[in-house]
Amino acid sequence: MSYSVKMTVNGKEVTGEVEGRTLLVQFLREHLGLTGTHVGCDTSQCGACTIHMNGRAVKSCALLATHCEGQDILTIEGLADGDTLHPMQEAFREHHALQCGFCTPGMVMSAIGIVDDNPDPSHDEIRHALEGNICRCTGYHNIVLAIEAAAQEMNK
Amino acid sequence: MYDFSYSRASSSDEAISKHGASDDARYLAGGMTLIPVLKQRLDQPSDVVDLGDLEDLRGITEDSGAIVVKAMTTHHQVHSSELVKSRIPALADLAGTIGDPMVRNRGTIGGSLANNDPAASYPSAVLALNATINTDKRSIPADEFFTGMFDTALEEGELIVAVSFPIPEQAGYKHFPNPASRYPIVGSFVAKTSDGVRVAITGAGACAYRQTEFEEAWADGNLDPDKIKDIKISDEGLNSDIHASAEYRAHLINVMTRRAIG
Ligand code: FES
Ligand code: FES
Numbered sequence: 001m002s003y004s005v006k007m008t009v010n011g012k013e014v015t016g017e018v019e020g021r022t023l024l025v026q027f028l029r030e031h032l033g034l035t036g037t038h039v040g041c042d043t044s045q046c047g048a049c050t051i052h053m054n055g056r057a058v059k060s061c062a063l064l065a066t067h068c069e070g071q072d073i074l075t076i077e078g079l080a081d082g083d084t085l086h087p088m089q090e091a092f093r094e095h096h097a098l099q100c101g102f103c104t105p106g107m108v109m110s111a112i113g114i115v116d117d118n119p120d121p122s123h124d125e126i127r128h129a130l131e132g133n134i135c136r137c138t139g140y141h142n143i144v145l146a147i148e149a150a151a152q153e154m155n156k
Numbered sequence: 157m158y159d160f161s162y163s164r165a166s167s168s169d170e171a172i173s174k175h176g177a178s179d180d181a182r183y184l185a186g187g188m189t190l191i192p193v194l195k196q197r198l199d200q201p202s203d204v205v206d207l208g209d210l211e212d213l214r215g216i217t218e219d220s221g222a223i224v225v226k227a228m229t230t231h232h233q234v235h236s237s238e239l240v241k242s243r244i245p246a247l248a249d250l251a252g253t254i255g256d257p258m259v260r261n262r263g264t265i266g267g268s269l270a271n272n273d274p275a276a277s278y279p280s281a282v283l284a285l286n287a288t289i290n291t292d293k294r295s296i297p298a299d300e301f302f303t304g305m306f307d308t309a310l311e312e313g314e315l316i317v318a319v320s321f322p323i324p325e326q327a328g329y330k331h332f333p334n335p336a337s338r339y340p341i342v343g344s345f346v347a348k349t350s351d352g353v354r355v356a357i358t359g360a361g362a363c364a365y366r367q368t369e370f371e372e373a374w375a376d377g378n379l380d381p382d383k384i385k386d387i388k389i390s391d392e393g394l395n396s397d398i399h400a401s402a403e404y405r406a407h408l409i410n411v412m413t414r415r416a417i418g
Contacts, residue, residue, distance in 0.1 A: 023191075042195070044192055057257060062191045067206055
């Protein structure tokens with residue numbers, strides 16, 4: 001079955017034709033060409049596909065595109081303002097919080113969600129809140145430092 | 157994923173009638189179980205009826221000595237609710253242990269209960285607090301709701317509307333998380349109300365159940381961990397898999413129950 005969907009992605013209204021079974025992450029990557037959102041596991045574990053729906057971090061590999069009709073979606077591509085990175089992106093760059101970069105879009109989207117819920121998180125709270133994001137490279141330490149630094153910046 | 161017909165409902169009545177009109181429909185709540193199950197082709201419904209627009213099924217209220225959590229309320233909303241934190245802090249704590257933050261932003265209490273996964277956290281709270289599950293048709297007492305692995309007293313198409321948790325005098329929850337996925341290998345919820353003490357275990361059996369040996373030991377209402385310390389739980393019939401043997405789970409039941417109130 002084919003369905004027309006309309007939603008807001010990174011501030012712009014987008015439309016498309018999808019199947020009932022089309023996942024949001026497929027719609028973003030394959031229909032809209034927004035390949036910054038990654039698929040790591042496809043089983044709701046790694047968090048590489050994390051985006052925000054209506055301001056909350058969610059895993060786009062576990063959402064139907066049809067379900068997102070009329071919703072407000074934010075992906076990694078929607079964070080920077082031209083050449084100016086979002087404070088969370090800037091902190092990841094500054095603190096060397098990525099190596100291969102595969103987990104990074106999901107990490108950054110989750111990290112913004114963490115700071116939205118807890119403006120001044122401790123290292124321990126950050127580590128707990130990253131439970132749904134897996135990184136095979138960094139050992140997480142610099143990711144934690146980056147999120148801590150970005151929180152300071154975002155609170156200014 | 158096999159394809160299906162998708163539709164969304166704008167009211168509970170519409171959801172129920174769409175479900176009834178279909179050959180083999182599933183309700184979609186937060187989708188944190190249903191979507192992975194469909195992706196693995198473990199299920200092939202003809203129709204998926206999306207409950208995402210049913211705003212009247214979201215929210216938490218206090219009503220004559222009980223906290224009423226509507227079915228589409230997310231784990232995050234229960235975890236962060238000031239009302240739940242002040243009246244049943246153990247329930248708010250439990251909600252904050254489910255999955256990870258992104259899963260908690262989507263997963264719902266109604267979806268979790270209807271699915272009745274053997275390792276789901278909520279069923280232990282529902283049983284121990286002697287909650288009532290309200291559906292579109294009737295009120296189901298906790299003791300009658302969980303009937304087996306992935307099986308409940310819900311009839312085909314019956315929709316959970318809300319769960320009503322009596323406010324206890326004292327309650328606590330503790331689980332031993334699977335090291336990779338964080339679900340409870342064994343979880344224990346202990347609650348003391350004016351009706352007595354109830355202890356419910358999840359993760360160890362086909363579905364959550366009450367551990368009556370502990371309830372009897374605590375019948376006087378004094379939840380002293382020492383009183384249950386030497387009670388040996390039989391491993392007969394308990395789950396056994398690569399993550400934990402039945403014997404280990406039996407041991408954890410005692411330890412988690414003592415820590416739940418520690
Ligand atoms: S791809 Fe969605 S959680 Fe891994
Ligand atoms: S930087 Fe390689 S997976 Fe995280």
